[in-house]
Structure formats: C-alpha cells, structure tokens
Amino acid sequence: MDSKPLYFGKIVFAVYYKNPFGVVLFMAKVEVTKELIAKVAKNARLNLTDAELERFVPQIKEIIVDSFSKLDEIDAKEEPSFQPVAISNRMRKDEVKKGITQEEALKNASAKLRENGYFKGPKVMK
Amino acid sequence: MSDETTVMIGLEIHASLNTKSKLFCACATDSTLPNSSCCPICLGHPGSKPVLNEKAVEFATKIGLALNCKINEDFFFSRKTYFYPDMASNYQITQYEIPVAENGFVFLNSGKKVGIKRAHIEWDPAALVHPSGMGKSSYVLIDYNRSGMPLIEIVTQPDLSTPAEAREFMNLLENVLGYLQVLKPDTTLKVDCNISINGGERTEIKNVSGFAAVEKALTFELARQKQEVKRGNKIEQHTRAFNAETGTTVELRKKETEADYGYIFDPDLVKVTLSKEFLTKIKIELPELPEQKAKRLQEQYKLSEYDARVLCSDLVLGKLFDSIVSKSADAITAARLLTREVLAVLNHDSLSLSDVDVKAEDLLELVQLLSSGKVSDKNAKQSVINYISGDKSSPKVFLEKNNLLISATVDLDSIINKVINANRKAVVDYAGGNEKSLNFLAGLVMREAKGTVSPKIVLEELKKKLS
Amino acid sequence: MVKREETIAFFVEQAKNDFSLVEKNLAGVISEIKNSNMKKLNYIEEFDAADVLRQVAELKKAKYKGKLFGVPVTVKDAICVKGIESKAGSKILKGYKPLFDANVIERARAEGAIILAKTTQDEFGFGTFATHTEKVPKNPFDNERSCGGSSGGAAGFTAFTKNFHVAIGESTGGSIAAPASFCGIVGITPTYGLVSRYGLIDYANSLDKIGAIGKNAEDAALLLEVIAGYDARDSTSLENGFKKEDATIKRLAVIKDFFEGCDEEVKKVVQKKISELRKFYEVEEVSLPLNVKYALAAYYIIATCEASTNLAKLSGLRYGAQGDVGGKHFDEYFSEIRSREFSDEAKRRIILGTFARMSGYRDAYYLKAMRVRTKLINEFNNAFKRYDLLLNPTMPVVAPKFCEIEELTPLQNFAMDLCTVPANLAGLPHISVNAGFINGLPVGLMAIAPHLQERRLYSFAKVME
Structure with a gap:
C-alpha cells in the first residue's frame, strides 16, 4: 500500500503504511473471501447483515493481507512471549475465602433472567 | 465362528x-x-x-x-x-x-x-x-x-x-x-x-x-x-x-x-x-499404590496372587483387610474370608461394600474363631450371609445364638480316642507312612463331631495323638 | 517550567491542614462536570454526585491523610469501581455495576483520593481516536477534533479542567500516550505488570497497562506511584516495583525509522525539541528495523486474538445488556444480543481475532506473532544496551478532525499507532510530554525506558519542562 497524502485545511495529513519493497511483491497465502468471514462471524456468534458483510469484507481483507500477512516475510524461531516480561509460578494456597451471597451474585442479572436463586438462560436443545 | x-x-x-x-x-x-x-x-x-x-x-x-x-x-x-x-x-x-x-x-x-x-x-x-x-x-x-x-x-x-x-x-x-x-x-x-x-x-x-x-x-x-x-x-x-x-x-x-x-x-x-x-x-507423599501393595501383601503375608490382587482392587475391602491383620496374625484366613465369603455374598445380592455396614471388628472376631478352630467353614459362611443379608447380627453373635461354635461341649479328645480305637488298621497304616489313612481317620472324626470342628484342628490333634 | 503551586503534591500538602481547600476544589470540578457546555464535550461517562459527597464526608473524618488526600481522580470507564456503572465504553455492558473495586481504586482510596467519575473511551479500548463509542470526547483545543484514544475522556478532562485533578487511564497499544499527545498533557504508561490489572475490563491481557495522566509529569508520577504495586489477585503482577536506583540519563537515541511515517510539521516540532535536549544529553540515532516493519502486525494479531476470547463472555447473561431467553436456543440468543450491542469496530476485531487463532491459520498468525514479539523485544533490549532512553514523536499527526477520521479505513486507523505500538507490545514504560504546537494543536514527544526504569522517564520529563 503506498503513501496516501490527504490534504485537509492547513495541515498535511499524511498516513504512511510503508511496504519495504514499495510494491506488493508477494501474495498473502490466505484467501479472504466473504464465505470465510461469514463463517468466522458465525463461530463468534455474530449475525452479520448483508450490508455489514459488504462493508466488512474489504476492510478485513485489507488488514489480513496488508498487515497480518507481513509476518510471512520473516522467520521466527524464538520462544513465544506469553507476557512481555518474564513471570512464572503464580499460585495460591488451597484456602477458602468468603465469596459473595446468592443475592449479590444475582444482583447484576435482570429480573427476567432470575428464577428461585438460579440464573435463567437459553435452552440447549434445538 | x-x-x-x-x-x-x-x-x-x-x-x-x-x-x-x-x-x-x-x-x-x-x-x-x-x-x-x-x-x-x-x-x-x-x-x-x-x-x-x-x-x-x-x-x-x-x-x-x-x-x-x-x-x-x-x-x-x-x-x-x-x-x-x-x-x-x-x-x-x-x-x-x-x-x-x-x-x-x-x-x-x-x-x-x-x-x-x-x-x-x-x-x-x-x-x-x-x-x-x-x-x-x-x-x-x-x-x-x-x-x-x-x-x-x-x-x-x-x-x-x-x-x-x-x-x-x-x-x-x-x-x-x-x-x-x-x-x-x-x-x-x-x-x-x-x-x-x-x-x-x-x-x-x-x-x-x-x-x-x-x-x-x-x-x-x-x-x-x-x-x-x-x-x-x-x-x-x-x-x-x-x-x-x-x-x-x-x-x-x-x-x-x-x-x-x-x-x-x-x-x-x-x-x-x-x-x-x-x-x-510429591514422590515422597505418594501413598502405596495398588500394584505395589499387592506385591507387598504376597511377600509379607504369603497371600496368593489372586487374593492379594482382589484385596487391592477395592479400596474398602483392602482397608478391612488392613484393619483385621493389624490385630490378628492369621492373614491368610482373613484374606480368604474377604475375597471369597464376603465378596460371594455381595455379588449374589448385587451389592457393593459401600451399600452395607461391614465392620472390621465383627469380621476380626470371625477370623479369630476360624483360626482357633472354633467354627467350621460351613458355619462361618452362614454367619457371613446372615451378617450381610440376614438379620445383620455380628457373626459371633449369630454363631453363639445358634449354638454353632465348637466349644468345650464337644469333647474332641474322646471322639478321637473312639475313632482311633475303632480303626486300628488305619492307625497302623499311618504309622507305616500312609498319609491317606490320616485323612481317613480325620474324616471319621469330623463325621462324629457333626461338622462342628475345623479339619485343621482335627488333623493337628490326631497327629499329636498318633505320634 | 511547572510551578510548585500548580502541582498536586502542593495541593495535598495544603489540603492536609485545611479541608476547605478540598471542598472548594471539588466544588470546582463538579460545577465543570455539570456545566451544560462541558457536558457536550463528552469527557464524563458516569458521574454519581451522591457517591462523591459520601466519599468527601468519609474523608473529612479520616485520620490518615495520604499522598492523594482530597484529590479528585477520574477513572477510565474500563476500570471497575464498586457499585458504579462500568461499561468500558460499550453498550453491551450497560447496567454492569461491579461487585468490587479494581486494585488501583483501592490504592487510590487508601491514599485519600476522591473517585470522581468515569471517563469516556473507545469501546473496550478499540481505537486511536476515541470515536468508537456513543459519547465521543472532543479535543479541548478544537472541539471538532479528536482527543485521541482510547483514553480520550481522561486526557480531555485533564487538559480542560482548571482545578486540581489527575486521571487513571489505560493503554494497550498507545491509549495513554496518544490522547496525552493530542491534548498537550503528560501520560505515563508503566512497565507491563507494574500496576495490577485486577478490576480492569480486558482488551488484551498481555498488553493492557493501567497508567497515569496529569497536567504535568509530577502529577502523573505521583498518581502512578500510588496505584503501582504487587497484587496477588493478578497473576501477571510484578513482585518488584520500579527500580529505585540512580536515574541518571546520559545517552539518548532517536528512533529514526519512526519518523518516516510522520507528518512533516510534526517531525519539525519534535526534532526542534530534541535538539534542545542536546544541551543536557548525548543524542544519537538508532534504527529498529524489525519493530517498524512488524510491530503493528504482531500487535494487532495478538491483541485481537486475546480480545476475541475476552469478549466471548459478553453474551447477555448475568450482567450488562440482557434480553428475553424464553424459547430461544442459545446460538440464537447469544447472536442476537452480541450483534445488536457490539459496534462495528468491536465486531471487526472479534472477527479478526477469531480468524487468527482458528485451526489452519493459528500457526501462521497467532503463534507466529507470539514468536515475533520475542524478536521485537530483543531488538529493543539490544538498543538499551547502549542507550538510556529512546525517543520518537508520539503520534504521526496532530489531532485530526472527526470528518477526516471518517475517511480512514480501519487499517489506516491501525497505522496511526505506528509510534506507540512497539513500546506497548514490548511492555516497556513510556511517557508522552508536550513538545510544542502546530497552529495551536499540541504535538507529543515520547520517551521509552527499559523495563522498570520509570524513574528515568520522570527525570527526562522534568528536564523537558
């Protein structure tokens, strides 16, 4: 993606997203299609309208192809960083601490989603 | 096919x-x-x-x-x-x-x-x-x-x-x-x-x-x-x-x-x-595991492989055994009682040990009676059936109530004398090295005692008499 | 130069002996909040007057008078305050009143702070301009421009208020530095793990850091000192605090690659400021080629992957936006609530994050990004072998107009983070201070220190002021 200068008023508003080769020399290995995005959205329990799909597909494709897939350029044999600083062995003793009461637990649930001390939820059988 | x-x-x-x-x-x-x-x-x-x-x-x-x-x-x-x-x-x-x-x-x-x-x-x-x-x-x-x-x-x-x-x-x-x-x-x-x-x-x-x-x-x-x-x-x-x-x-x-x-x-x-x-x-804290325990029981108490394995395959059964042998010397009798009589009754009635109230003390009494020859295997089995599925009274109580214990009322000594005197030929054969004669005599004694004596005790007493 | 009388430390010293100063100052901020013109600037998400008055009454009786005695503190909406609606800027958490205070709130209260209000932000921290939310905060220097994000309300109010106040903000990819830069104030993002995340509504757990925003470096540093510290309830909390040894700075380096993506005017202002620094320090140049090429990609992959799992719990049960379950299968119910309440930006990021960790893509994207991250942290650590601090412009532009922002694609939005993301990905502490103005709009200069060397940032900022 080349530099894209946008002129607004007196300030030059230039956004560079620099591709080191100047031009896209490689093709990202993934094919980002409408079907793929619809499938991923469904997995994440998002119902996308046709309009949303139309809008999202080019946006998401751009991000995956022009940004995410840049990582294909380099080799990385390093260990993955779980956190950016080294932390390990955080555990606690097996002791019970006073929790919250049933009423406190239910407090944030709407009146419709409570019943006799239980939370109410949607059914599991189709 | x-x-x-x-x-x-x-x-x-x-x-x-x-x-x-x-x-x-x-x-x-x-x-x-x-x-x-x-x-x-x-x-x-x-x-x-x-x-x-x-x-x-x-x-x-x-x-x-x-x-x-x-x-x-x-x-x-x-x-x-x-x-x-x-x-x-x-x-x-x-x-x-x-x-x-x-x-x-x-x-x-x-x-x-x-x-x-x-x-x-x-x-x-x-x-x-x-x-x-x-x-x-x-x-x-x-x-x-x-x-x-x-x-x-x-x-x-x-x-x-x-x-x-x-x-x-x-x-x-x-x-x-x-x-x-x-x-x-x-x-x-x-x-x-x-x-x-x-x-x-x-x-x-x-x-x-x-x-x-x-x-x-x-x-x-x-x-x-x-x-x-x-x-x-x-x-x-x-x-x-x-x-x-x-x-x-x-x-x-x-x-x-x-x-x-x-x-x-x-x-x-x-x-x-x-x-x-x-x-x-963690390794130190690991308790004795079933396989290890089974091996140990065989070595320590000379149990058969079968008995050892069965005792170790059920936690409750194994605990009963441990409890009994900690107080009684007769591990083999205890093992047999548990793996055969007790399990047989449970299987017959489709029960598991956790369904019934079997106490180590009660079984210990029975083991002691068996070891000292005060009860026959047949009656011991009856007492177990009654303990688990009958009126649930302890084996000792059941045996006493039904007069099934071999107490001093049975004069084993005189029965043995009677049999020996009536079977001189067998006695002579035994003295000559024929083990079968001893068993023959023992069988007669048992019959005379109407099955209230354990064969082990009879053989012991006979041997003593005949030596 | 910041005058002593303008600092929070000075205010606290006076307030300890004269409580009326606390009441007067508080009345000042409250009238600002209630002012109808100020309301239109959208800095405040939630303000509970009764709760504030209760706090003041308690404070009046307090025997221990702490480092923030009587100081009104605003809190970014994503940080849980017990009993106060905490939505992280999102509709899907409408009505959620946490049962507990975040650790930073506990610490602030213990030092006598008054928890004043929740400030506006991009939904869950998803954004560079604080536009992805219902109440969009407006830049105090020019109301048609962005405050920067995602801690937009925090920075906007800090710059706007004429009273003593500090703000608790939060940064994942630059959300403290960016608004500090656009609003001309100071924002400190600490080392990852220095400040407990217990009570922070997550964006990306391995990247989120709670930090301090103030009118000057002293104020921000004071707040950071109060809220930092080990918390056993956060498994990623560092046991060691920031390093207390000598914070002398000798040699700085300018990260030259980061300049290349910046607006010419911004470059000039920042370079001028840096040249002034040559009076005090050796200033050289350094190149971080791997970071400039790959930090944005690695960051957005990791951030969206983690965020997509964090946001999975928001499905209309137990708290927040809830509906009617009767007769619906859970796929139907969950999808209904989520599709209705999440903004476009949230949906996009959930999709990106779900994609990047799906089987078939997980190795090439999620796992690769986690390894690349190690590579990039190593590149920084190598630079720190020679240099005490690294410098760059905080943002490539001054605060853009809202209409300009609407023209950008999501990827172009992401690209605005090019200067702040590398330090955030590496969990390095950094500060943004004002370096000058272009047509009355602030320009930020950013300094990055090695892990746990926050004190170098304070010394630097003092020299800058």
Missing part, C-alpha cells in the same frame, strides 16, 4: 479433584444453595482475574506419577473458546499443548498394557437444570456453584479392545485415584467413550456416568457399528449421547458443526515450572 473385527476403544475421563477451594478462585467447593459459592471470577464478571490453586497442581502431578506418566516440569494454560450457557466466560481454561502429565500406562489384570496419552487440569462449567426435562424445557436454569471447580482429564490411548476391558480399566482407574485420595467424595467419573472398528472412523459417546454404563454404551455402539458396516454404510466421525434408560446411543451432532476452539495461551496466567524440591516432595 470367531469375530474378526478389530476394535479400538479410547476413553476420556473427567474427575473432580478434592480441593477445598476452586481451581482459579477461592470459592468453597461444597455448597448446597444454588449460586451461593461463587465470586466474580467463576461468574465470569468483567474485570475479574484467575489465580491458580497449587493443590490442584499437586494432585495432578500425583495422578500423573501414579499412572506412570512423564511429568512436564514446565506447563501453562490455554483458553478453549466455545459458547454454551454453562460457560461463565464462554471459554474454558484448560491445557492444550503441554499437559501436566503424558505418555503413561497401566496394566489390566490380564497383563494387557493400556497407554495413558495425557492427564491435564481444567475447570468445570456450571450446572444446568432443565425445568421441564432436557427435551422439553424452553429455557435452562444455571447454578454457578460448580463453575470453576477443578477437574482432571485423563485420556487413554485407543488400546482397549472390548467393552468389558473398558469397564475393567475404569475400575482400575477409580481404585488408583481412591488410593491417592484426590477425588472429591460423592462425585462420579464422567467418561467420553471413543470407539472404532476395523480402522474406520470413530464415534464419540459423550458424558457417560458410571462403569456399568460405559460397558453398556460401548456394547451397544459396537453392535450398532457392526450392523451399519454389514448394511454397507460407512461410519462417519460424529458425536453421540448415551440414553441410560434405553441403553442406546443417539446421534448428537456431526463433526463439521463442531466448534473450532481457537486455542490461545491464557494471557491472564503465567508459566508454571515445577521445582526439583516440589517433585521430590
């Missing part, structure tokens, strides 16, 4: 660990009132953060060692994301790439080796209640007391070949876990059973409770798969549920519609590195 089908069965077992607090929060693990043992963490409230319970790590390590696994000294946790009303966060904290333990094995009684693929820790989802039954409710009720409880998941290699073997494995596993004292009391092991025939695709039967159910479910599914293949249908990988009432399995969902879990390292948690000190401590 023999069945040439090759069957592969693998099991995934979930067991609740016996910790005081939950896996990633300090809520109590025992509670009755719904949603009364929760906190923002196990309720999945935004802003809450998990902290690992060290006891769960200890238990998991013990389990791994007891199953002869390699313990991974560095491990971490992953998020398995999928949506379900019982998931407080719609992801489960579990272990994906690196479990606590892997590559272990156990031996079944037949000597067959069953591989243990892995054992890892994960948290339990909440409990769902279907107000009008599972198929008919229009909504569910959710109780988060169970949410966040620590589970161990043990996965076997598909080395089991029959439903009966699967059941035997489950018995063995429950026994080992019982010895380790890591299981939460009053919980059952839940099993996902995987089965395939002749190298085909496998089907998975989810969430089967109890060993009899495991065997039933696999038996049904094996027969079903064979039938399908006979009809010319190919088995496709999919998930099924077991209906305990009808003893059948039904299709739940196909493979393609299963969730893609999208595992990531749980970024709220950090790596765990088990120190050498920790591992040494």
Whole structure:
C-alpha cells in the first residue's frame, strides 16, 4: 500500500503504511473471501447483515493481507512471549475465602433472567 | 465362528479433584444453595482475574506419577473458546499443548498394557437444570456453584479392545485415584467413550456416568457399528449421547458443526515450572499404590496372587483387610474370608461394600474363631450371609445364638480316642507312612463331631495323638 | 517550567491542614462536570454526585491523610469501581455495576483520593481516536477534533479542567500516550505488570497497562506511584516495583525509522525539541528495523486474538445488556444480543481475532506473532544496551478532525499507532510530554525506558519542562 497524502485545511495529513519493497511483491497465502468471514462471524456468534458483510469484507481483507500477512516475510524461531516480561509460578494456597451471597451474585442479572436463586438462560436443545 | 473385527476403544475421563477451594478462585467447593459459592471470577464478571490453586497442581502431578506418566516440569494454560450457557466466560481454561502429565500406562489384570496419552487440569462449567426435562424445557436454569471447580482429564490411548476391558480399566482407574485420595467424595467419573472398528472412523459417546454404563454404551455402539458396516454404510466421525434408560446411543451432532476452539495461551496466567524440591516432595507423599501393595501383601503375608490382587482392587475391602491383620496374625484366613465369603455374598445380592455396614471388628472376631478352630467353614459362611443379608447380627453373635461354635461341649479328645480305637488298621497304616489313612481317620472324626470342628484342628490333634 | 503551586503534591500538602481547600476544589470540578457546555464535550461517562459527597464526608473524618488526600481522580470507564456503572465504553455492558473495586481504586482510596467519575473511551479500548463509542470526547483545543484514544475522556478532562485533578487511564497499544499527545498533557504508561490489572475490563491481557495522566509529569508520577504495586489477585503482577536506583540519563537515541511515517510539521516540532535536549544529553540515532516493519502486525494479531476470547463472555447473561431467553436456543440468543450491542469496530476485531487463532491459520498468525514479539523485544533490549532512553514523536499527526477520521479505513486507523505500538507490545514504560504546537494543536514527544526504569522517564520529563 503506498503513501496516501490527504490534504485537509492547513495541515498535511499524511498516513504512511510503508511496504519495504514499495510494491506488493508477494501474495498473502490466505484467501479472504466473504464465505470465510461469514463463517468466522458465525463461530463468534455474530449475525452479520448483508450490508455489514459488504462493508466488512474489504476492510478485513485489507488488514489480513496488508498487515497480518507481513509476518510471512520473516522467520521466527524464538520462544513465544506469553507476557512481555518474564513471570512464572503464580499460585495460591488451597484456602477458602468468603465469596459473595446468592443475592449479590444475582444482583447484576435482570429480573427476567432470575428464577428461585438460579440464573435463567437459553435452552440447549434445538 | 470367531469375530474378526478389530476394535479400538479410547476413553476420556473427567474427575473432580478434592480441593477445598476452586481451581482459579477461592470459592468453597461444597455448597448446597444454588449460586451461593461463587465470586466474580467463576461468574465470569468483567474485570475479574484467575489465580491458580497449587493443590490442584499437586494432585495432578500425583495422578500423573501414579499412572506412570512423564511429568512436564514446565506447563501453562490455554483458553478453549466455545459458547454454551454453562460457560461463565464462554471459554474454558484448560491445557492444550503441554499437559501436566503424558505418555503413561497401566496394566489390566490380564497383563494387557493400556497407554495413558495425557492427564491435564481444567475447570468445570456450571450446572444446568432443565425445568421441564432436557427435551422439553424452553429455557435452562444455571447454578454457578460448580463453575470453576477443578477437574482432571485423563485420556487413554485407543488400546482397549472390548467393552468389558473398558469397564475393567475404569475400575482400575477409580481404585488408583481412591488410593491417592484426590477425588472429591460423592462425585462420579464422567467418561467420553471413543470407539472404532476395523480402522474406520470413530464415534464419540459423550458424558457417560458410571462403569456399568460405559460397558453398556460401548456394547451397544459396537453392535450398532457392526450392523451399519454389514448394511454397507460407512461410519462417519460424529458425536453421540448415551440414553441410560434405553441403553442406546443417539446421534448428537456431526463433526463439521463442531466448534473450532481457537486455542490461545491464557494471557491472564503465567508459566508454571515445577521445582526439583516440589517433585521430590510429591514422590515422597505418594501413598502405596495398588500394584505395589499387592506385591507387598504376597511377600509379607504369603497371600496368593489372586487374593492379594482382589484385596487391592477395592479400596474398602483392602482397608478391612488392613484393619483385621493389624490385630490378628492369621492373614491368610482373613484374606480368604474377604475375597471369597464376603465378596460371594455381595455379588449374589448385587451389592457393593459401600451399600452395607461391614465392620472390621465383627469380621476380626470371625477370623479369630476360624483360626482357633472354633467354627467350621460351613458355619462361618452362614454367619457371613446372615451378617450381610440376614438379620445383620455380628457373626459371633449369630454363631453363639445358634449354638454353632465348637466349644468345650464337644469333647474332641474322646471322639478321637473312639475313632482311633475303632480303626486300628488305619492307625497302623499311618504309622507305616500312609498319609491317606490320616485323612481317613480325620474324616471319621469330623463325621462324629457333626461338622462342628475345623479339619485343621482335627488333623493337628490326631497327629499329636498318633505320634 | 511547572510551578510548585500548580502541582498536586502542593495541593495535598495544603489540603492536609485545611479541608476547605478540598471542598472548594471539588466544588470546582463538579460545577465543570455539570456545566451544560462541558457536558457536550463528552469527557464524563458516569458521574454519581451522591457517591462523591459520601466519599468527601468519609474523608473529612479520616485520620490518615495520604499522598492523594482530597484529590479528585477520574477513572477510565474500563476500570471497575464498586457499585458504579462500568461499561468500558460499550453498550453491551450497560447496567454492569461491579461487585468490587479494581486494585488501583483501592490504592487510590487508601491514599485519600476522591473517585470522581468515569471517563469516556473507545469501546473496550478499540481505537486511536476515541470515536468508537456513543459519547465521543472532543479535543479541548478544537472541539471538532479528536482527543485521541482510547483514553480520550481522561486526557480531555485533564487538559480542560482548571482545578486540581489527575486521571487513571489505560493503554494497550498507545491509549495513554496518544490522547496525552493530542491534548498537550503528560501520560505515563508503566512497565507491563507494574500496576495490577485486577478490576480492569480486558482488551488484551498481555498488553493492557493501567497508567497515569496529569497536567504535568509530577502529577502523573505521583498518581502512578500510588496505584503501582504487587497484587496477588493478578497473576501477571510484578513482585518488584520500579527500580529505585540512580536515574541518571546520559545517552539518548532517536528512533529514526519512526519518523518516516510522520507528518512533516510534526517531525519539525519534535526534532526542534530534541535538539534542545542536546544541551543536557548525548543524542544519537538508532534504527529498529524489525519493530517498524512488524510491530503493528504482531500487535494487532495478538491483541485481537486475546480480545476475541475476552469478549466471548459478553453474551447477555448475568450482567450488562440482557434480553428475553424464553424459547430461544442459545446460538440464537447469544447472536442476537452480541450483534445488536457490539459496534462495528468491536465486531471487526472479534472477527479478526477469531480468524487468527482458528485451526489452519493459528500457526501462521497467532503463534507466529507470539514468536515475533520475542524478536521485537530483543531488538529493543539490544538498543538499551547502549542507550538510556529512546525517543520518537508520539503520534504521526496532530489531532485530526472527526470528518477526516471518517475517511480512514480501519487499517489506516491501525497505522496511526505506528509510534506507540512497539513500546506497548514490548511492555516497556513510556511517557508522552508536550513538545510544542502546530497552529495551536499540541504535538507529543515520547520517551521509552527499559523495563522498570520509570524513574528515568520522570527525570527526562522534568528536564523537558
């Protein structure tokens, strides 16, 4: 993606997203299609309208192809960083601490989603 | 005609660990009132953060060692994301790439080796209640007391070949876990059973409770798969549920519609590195396991391999034995009484030891009576039947009440004299080296004493008299 | 130069002996909040007057008078305050009243702070301009321009108020530095793990850091000192605090690659400021080629992956936006609530994050990004072998107009983070201070220190002022 200068008023508003080769020399290995995005959205329990799909597909494709897939350029044999600083062995003793009461637990649930001390939820059988 | 089908069965077992607090929060693990043992963490409230319970790590390590696994000294946790009303966060904290333990094995009684693929820790989802039954409710009720409880998941290699073997494995596993004292009391092991025939695709039967159910479910599914293949249908990988009432399995969902879990390292948690000190401590704390105990009983008490194994395969039975021999010298008699008479009565009435009130003191009395020859085997057996299934009075009380004890009222001495005098030829034969004559004489004595004397005592007394 | 009388420390010293100063100052901020013109600037998400008055009454009786005695503190909406609606800027958490205070709130209260209000932000921290939310905060220098994000309300109010106040903000990819830069004030993002995340509604757990925003470096540093510290309830909390040893700075380096993506005017202002620094320090140049090429990609992959799992729990049960379950299968119910309440930006990021960790893509994206991250942290650590601090412009532009922002694609939005993301990905502490103005709009200069060397940032900022 080349530099894209946008002129607004007196300030030059230039956004560079620099591709080191100047031009896209490689093709990202993934094919980002409408079907793929619809499938991923469904997995994440998002119902996308046709309009949303139309809008999202080019946006998401751009991000995956022009940004995410840049990582294909380099080799990385390093260990993955779980956190950016080294932390390990955080555990606690097996002791019970006073929790919250049933009423406190239910407090944030709407009146419709409570019943006799239980939370109410949607059914599991189709 | 023999069945040439090759069957592969693998099991995934979930067991609740016996910790005081939950896996990633300090809520109590025992509670009755719904949603009364929760906190923002196990309720999945935004802003809450998990902290690992060290006891769960200890238990998991013990389990791994007891199953002869390699313990991974560095491990971490992953998020398995999928949506379900019982998931407080719609992801489960579990272990994906690196479990606590892997590559272990156990031996079944037949000597067959069953591989243990892995054992890892994960948290339990909440409990769902279907107000009008599972198929008919229009909504569910959710109780988060169970949410966040620590589970161990043990996965076997598909080395089991029959439903009966699967059941035997489950018995063995429950026994080992019982010895380790890591299981939460009053919980059952839940099993996902995987089965395939002749190298085909496998089907998975989810969430089967109890060993009899495991065997039933696999038996049904094996027969079903064979039938399908006979009809010319190919088995496709999919998930099924077991209906305990009808003893059948039904299709739940196909493979393609299963969730893609999208595992990531749980970024709220950090790596765990088990120190050498920790591992040494755990190894020392490991109790004597069934296999080791069976060997020891054979060496220490000269028990038969069969008796030793049976005593070690049931925790309660084994404890009864331990209690009795700690006070009585006659281990062999005690072993035989437990493995034969007691188990025979239980099996006959389809009971298990946990269903009845069998006390070590009562059995100890009976063992002592048997050892000192004060009761015959036949009557001893009667007293056990009565103890377990009759009026439940203790064996000694039963025998006394029914005058079945061999007391001084039976003059064994005079009976022996009488028999010896009436059978001079046999006595002479015995003196000449004929053992059979001794047994002949003993038989006469027993008949005379109307079976109230133990053969052991009769032989002893006869020998004494005749030498 | 900041005058002593303008600092919070000075205010606290006076307030300890004269409580009326606390009441007067508080009345000042409250009248600002209630002012209808100020309301239109959208800095405040939630303000509970009764709760504030209760706090003041308690404070009046307090025996221990702490480091923030009587100081009104605003809190970014994503940080849980017990009993006060905490939505992280999102509709899906409408009505969620946490049962607990975040650790930073506990610490602030213990030092006598008054928890004043929640400030506006991009939903869950998803944004560079604080536009992805219902109440969009407006830049105090020019109301048609962005405050920067995601801690837009925090920075906007800090710059706007004429009274003593500090703000608790939060940064994942630059959400403290960016608004500090656009609003001409100071924002300190600490080392990852220095400040407990207990009580922070997550964006990306391995990247989120709670930090301090103030009118000057002293104020921000004071707040940071109060809220930092080990918390056993956050497994990623560091046991060691920031390093207390000598904070002398000798040699700085300018990260030249980061300049290349910046607006010419911004470059000039920042370079001029840096040249002034040559009076005090050795200033050289350094190149971080791997970071400039790959930090954005690695960051957005990791951040969206983690965020997509964090946001999975928001499905209309137990808190927040809830509906009617009767008769619906859970797929239907969950999808309904989520599709209705999440903004476009949230949906996009959930999709990106779900994609990048799906089987078939997980190795190439999620796992690769986690490894690349290690590589990038190593590149920074190498630079720190020679240099005490690294410098760059905080943002490539001054605060853009809202209409200009609407023209950008999501990827162009992401690209605005090119200067702040590398330090955030590496969990390095950094500060943004004002370096000058272009047509009355502030320009920020950013300094990055090695892990736990926050004190170097304070010394630097003092010299800058």
